[in-house]
Every structure is written in C-alpha cells, then in structure tokens.
Amino acid sequence: MPSHCPAQIIDDVFRMNEITARREVVAVRGLKVTFGAVKALDGADLVIHGGECVGLVGHNGAGKSTIVNVINGSLSPHAGEVSYGGSRAQHGISTARANGVRCVFQELSLCPNLTVNENARVMHAELAGWNWRTKAAALVKQQLGDIFPGHGIDCDSTIDELSIAERQMVEIAISFAGLNEKSKLVILDEPTSSLDAGLAAQLMAYIRKFVGEGGSVLLISHILGEILSTSDRIVVMKDGRVVADRSAPEFSTRSLVEAMGNVVREQEWLRAADKRDGAPVLAMPPRRGHGLAFQAHRGEMIGLAGLGGHGQTETLLDLYLSRNSNWWPARRKEIAFVAGDRSLNGIFPLWSILNNLSIASLGDLSSRSIVDHDREGVLGNGWKTRIEIRTPDMENRILSLSGGNQQKVLFARALATTARIVLMDDPMRGVDVGTKQEVYDILRSEAAGGRTFIWYSTEMDEIRLCDRVYVFREGAIVAELAGDAITEKNILEASFGAGEAA
Ligand SMILES: Nc1ncnc2c1ncn2[C@@H]1O[C@H](COP(=O)(O)OP(=O)(O)OP(=O)(O)O)[C@@H](O)[C@H]1O
Numbered sequence: 001m002p003s004h005c006p007a008q009i010i011d012d013v014f015r016m017n018e019i020t021a022r023r024e025v026v027a028v029r030g031l032k033v034t035f036g037a038v039k040a041l042d043g044a045d046l047v048i049h050g051g052e053c054v055g056l057v058g059h060n061g062a063g064k065s066t067i068v069n070v071i072n073g074s075l076s077p078h079a080g081e082v083s084y085g086g087s088r089a090q091h092g093i094s095t096a097r098a099n100g101v102r103c104v105f106q107e108l109s110l111c112p113n114l115t116v117n118e119n120a121r122v123m124h125a126e127l128a129g130w131n132w133r134t135k136a137a138a139l140v141k142q143q144l145g146d147i148f149p150g151h152g153i154d155c156d157s158t159i160d161e162l163s164i165a166e167r168q169m170v171e172i173a174i175s176f177a178g179l180n181e182k183s184k185l186v187i188l189d190e191p192t193s194s195l196d197a198g199l200a201a202q203l204m205a206y207i208r209k210f211v212g213e214g215g216s217v218l219l220i221s222h223i224l225g226e227i228l229s230t231s232d233r234i235v236v237m238k239d240g241r242v243v244a245d246r247s248a249p250e251f252s253t254r255s256l257v258e259a260m261g262n263v264v265r266e267q268e269w270l271r272a273a274d275k276r277d278g279a280p281v282l283a284m285p286p287r288r289g290h291g292l293a294f295q296a297h298r299g300e301m302i303g304l305a306g307l308g309g310h311g312q313t314e315t316l317l318d319l320y321l322s323r324n325s326n327w328w329p330a331r332r333k334e335i336a337f338v339a340g341d342r343s344l345n346g347i348f349p350l351w352s353i354l355n356n357l358s359i360a361s362l363g364d365l366s367s368r369s370i371v372d373h374d375r376e377g378v379l380g381n382g383w384k385t386r387i388e389i390r391t392p393d394m395e396n397r398i399l400s401l402s403g404g405n406q407q408k409v410l411f412a413r414a415l416a417t418t419a420r421i422v423l424m425d426d427p428m429r430g431v432d433v434g435t436k437q438e439v440y441d442i443l444r445s446e447a448a449g450g451r452t453f454i455w456y457s458t459e460m461d462e463i464r465l466c467d468r469v470y471v472f473r474e475g476a477i478v479a480e481l482a483g484d485a486i487t488e489k490n491i492l493e494a495s496f497g498a499g500e501a502a
Pocket of ligand 1: 035038040059061062063064065066067106391399402403404405430432
C-alpha cells in the first residue's frame with residue numbers, strides 16, 4: 001500500500017472537494033410549462049452543483065414549485081432539457097430518485113395514518129427485510145437528532161398525532177436520511193413555514209453542514225434573512241423565468257426584493273396609542289389554571305408568541321369557540337379565523353377560488369337565502385386586485401393556484417367578512433414579501449377602523465408589528481409585553497423562562 005505524507009493527503013482532499021464542487025448534480029435549461037392560459041415556466045434555466053446551497057426566491061406564482069416538480073421528475077416540461085449528473089436520461093420520478101434527488105414539499109406529503117417510522121419506510125424502499133422497523137427507527141431517530149437536537153418527537157406516533165411543525169421536521173429528516181446512499185440534492189420548499197425561530201436556526205445550521213460535506217440543497221423561502229444567510233448562490237424567478245443568478249454576498253435584502261419586482265418600503269411601523277380603554281371585546285381566564293389571563297380590546301393587534309406548539313393555536317381555537325356555536329351557525333359572524341394548516345383546515349380543494357373566498361361572507365351576500373352572484377363576483381374581483389391573487393379567472397379551481405396564492409385567498413376570506421375580530425393562525429405562511437407588505441397595510445388600516453386582530457406568528461418581524469404580545473410557554477401565557485417592550489430579547493427570555501430562576 002503506498003504511503004502518503006500528510007501534505008499530499010491534504011492536497012488530495014482539496015482536489016476531491018474541488019471536483020465535487022464542480023460536479024453538476026442537476027441542470028434544467030429552457031424549461032417551458034403551461035397550465036391552460038398560465039405560463040408557469042417560460043424558458044427557465046437552473047444548474048445546481050455539488051457542495052452548494054442555492055437559494056430560490058420569487059413572488060407567489062413565479063414558478064418555483066413548478067421548476068421543483070420538473071427537477072423531481074413529477075412533471076414533464078412542454079419544452080426544455082433536464083439532466084442529472086451531467087447526462088441526459090429518461091425524465092421521471094424514478095430517474096430523479098436514482099440520482100439522489102429528494103424533495104420536501106410545501107404541502108407536506110406524509111401519510112397521516114402511518115407512524116413516523118412507517119413513513120420512512122414509504123420514502124425509502126431500501127428499508128426492507130424482516131427487521132425493517134428496527135432499521136427505520138434507528139435511521140429516523142439518528143437523522144432527527146442530527147438536524148433538530150432535543151426534538152422530543154416519538155417516532156412511534158402516527159403523523160396525525162403530531163403538530164404541523166413536528167410533521168415538517170419529520171419530513172425534512174426523512175428526506176435528508178439515506179440508508180445505503182446519502183441524498184445528493186435535497187429540495188426544501190418553504191421548509192421553515194411552520195418552524196419557530198429556534199428550529200429554523202437548527203435546520204439552517206444543518207444545511208451548511210450538509211453542503212460542507214459535498215451535498216447540495218435547493219432552498220426555497222420567502223424569509224429573505226434565511227436565504228441570504230444560508231445560501232452560496234441565489235436565483236431569483238419572476239413570471240416563469242430566472243431574472244437573476246448571483247453569489248449570495250452580491251445580494252442584500254433590498255436588492256433581492258427589487259430583483260423580485262417589488263418596491264422596498266422604508267416606512268416605519270408606528271404603533272398606535274394604547275387602546276386598552278373600555279371593556280375587552282374578547283377575554284379568557286388563565287389557560288390550564290395557571291399563567292396570565294387573555295384580553296383583547298377594540299382595534300388592538302395582539303401577537304401570540306413563544307416557541308411553536310406551546311398553546312397558541314389551541315388558544316385561538318378556544319377563543320373562536322367562545323363566540324361560536326357548533327350546532328347553530330350565526331348569520332353574521334362576530335369572529336373570523338384564518339387557519340394555519342391550509343390543506344387540512346383551510347381550503348375546499350374541489351371548489352373554485354371564488355367559492356373558497358366568499359364562503360364566510362355568504363350571509364352578507366344573500367337575501368332570503370339566495371346568494372347574489374353579482375355581488376359575490378364583485379367581492380372576489382376586488383380582493384383579487386387588492387392582494388394580487390394571481391389567476392386569470394376566479395372561477396378556476398383553488399388547487400390551480402400556487403401555495404402562497406391559496407394562502408392569500410384564506411386571508412381574503414376572513415378579511416372580506418364583517419367580523420369585528422379576526423383570529424390568525426400564522427396566516428403569512430408562504431406569502432411573498434411584496435404581498436406581506438400590502439397585507440400589513442390592510443391590517444393596520446382595519447385595526448385603525450376598530451377591528452381587532454389576534455395573530456399567532458412564527459416570524460419575529462410580524463410579532464414586532466403588534467400593539468401587545470402574549471408569550472406562551474407549556475400551554476399557558478407566561479408574559480405580556482406592550483409597546484417598546486416587544487423585543488426579540490424579551491420574547492425569547494419569556495419563551496425559555498430565562499430570568500425566572502434568578
Ligand atoms: N396544477 C395547476 N393547474 C393550473 N395552474 C397551475 C397549476 N400548478 C401551478 N399553476 C400555476 O402556475 C404558476 C406557477 O405556480 P408555482 O406553484 O410554481 O408558483 P410558486 O413560485 O411556487 O409560488 P408560491 O411562492 O406561492 O409557492 C401559478 O400561476 C399557478 O397558479
């Protein structure tokens with residue numbers, strides 16, 4: 001066996017890394033995909049090399065998920081080329097998988113009635129043989145621990161027993177895991193949409209480790225901070241085309257927003273004066289008999305903060321039920337709800353976009369139980385323009401919309417009602433920066449007009465927009481912050497219970 005001096009070994013390692021880095025993992029060129037009148041991809045090019053994290057950004061409906069569906073083999077382009085590892089092969093899901101392409105979809109795709117370990121078996125056919133359960137359990141446990149140390153997920157639970165954040169964590173872990181062969185390219189479409197800041201940071205750190213070891217990641221996110229901090233290269237899409245493709249340090253938040261075709265707004269969010277005069281419009285005693293009570297006043301924007309899954313969604317549901325009967329629906333609802341898990345609780349998948357939007361306003365749009373379809377159409381077109389729902393026709397099926405555009409419909413459904421209180425369960429999941437700015441303005445003006453918003457958000461920037469914030473820990477409210485006391489530091493301290501021991 002030849003002996004090598006240490007310098008030579010280091011040289012070899014460097015050379016190997018360079019070869020890996022230049023290796024083309026996936027390349028798509030001149031892709032065209034149309035859905036009826038919509039050009040989802042209009043000549044898009046994208047090349048991903050070994051050992052790099054490519055950030056992919058663009059407005060809702062820009063074509064990001066469509067390009068992903070072509071890369072993972074589930075959608076055949078109408079024109080263009082797809083190659084894996086530098087060579088063209090027959091396009092399809094099995095070719096993509098054989099070339100190490102794994103994908104975490106925006107709409108999570110785990111089987112809800114199977115356990116975590118059984119889902120791993122579905123995704124990894126190589127987990128075969130009489131002891132596949134033991135192998136699956138070891139694989140998932142190890143991968144979850146590597147990405148999300150201290151996760152606390154029981155892998156024998158069925159998926160429907162897990163929170164939306166835990167489901168997202170499981171799907172991410174299963175995609176990175178490899179029994180015989182590691183994944184070469186992991187595509188993450190909005191991977192942090194349901195993760196709180198701590199879990200998102202763990203994932204970003206793992207992505208850097210994975211690409212450092214030669215793997216590749218295509219990271220799609222509307223949270224520009226994580227794109228800028230984690231990617232080596234950033235690709236910007238607009239209307240089905242790639243409009244910018246540069247190394248990450250060449251971008252700033254401003255230049256990214258501009259490249260996406262949005263105008264950067266500098267204006268400061270001025271918090272309104274304290275609105276806690278008069279009787280609260282909504283109140284709830286301390287949850288589980290401990291912690292603080294909840295109160296909301298007319299025109300207040302109240303944030304629910306804390307680590308994900310600590311009782312925020314349950315509080316929203318309790319508040320909703322406190323004003324709604326399950327068995328006798330009110331004609332005019334006092335309270336509207338924007339659901340967090342859009343595919344599970346939000347959209348009616350077989351209905352049109354318009355019907356999905358108007359469903360909560362039918363009482364207002366009808367007389368003698370007959371819906372006035374002209375007024376319904378006006379309502380739909382008004383919101384289509386107001387928050388830019390990208391579709392040629394509101395009569396199209398809701399599933400023809402991109403994920404972010406579906407989310408806008410859910411948002412419009414609640415805002416279009418006459419309800420004076422709006423509960424929002426992380427409603428901006430997957431919504432692009434430009435639209436977010438529009439929506440923040442709408443919220444601000446509606447609150448000034450006396451509407452009350454109760455807003456659970458996993459994004460610190462959104463929590464900072466609120467007048468008052470309740471921080472949750474272990475199912476109860478542990479802190480109340482108002483005005484200038486709403487800072488990331490105070491929220492984190494309350495979330496982790498820092499300072500209590502002191
Ligand atoms: N199955 C479909 N039927 C009809 N139109 C579709 C279908 N899938 C996607 N589209 C359209 O193709 C365009 C691109 O959608 P895509 O999902 O790729 O956007 P995206 O950039 O991923 O958006 P988002 O940020 O909201 O996820 C959109 O206009 C969408 O409405």
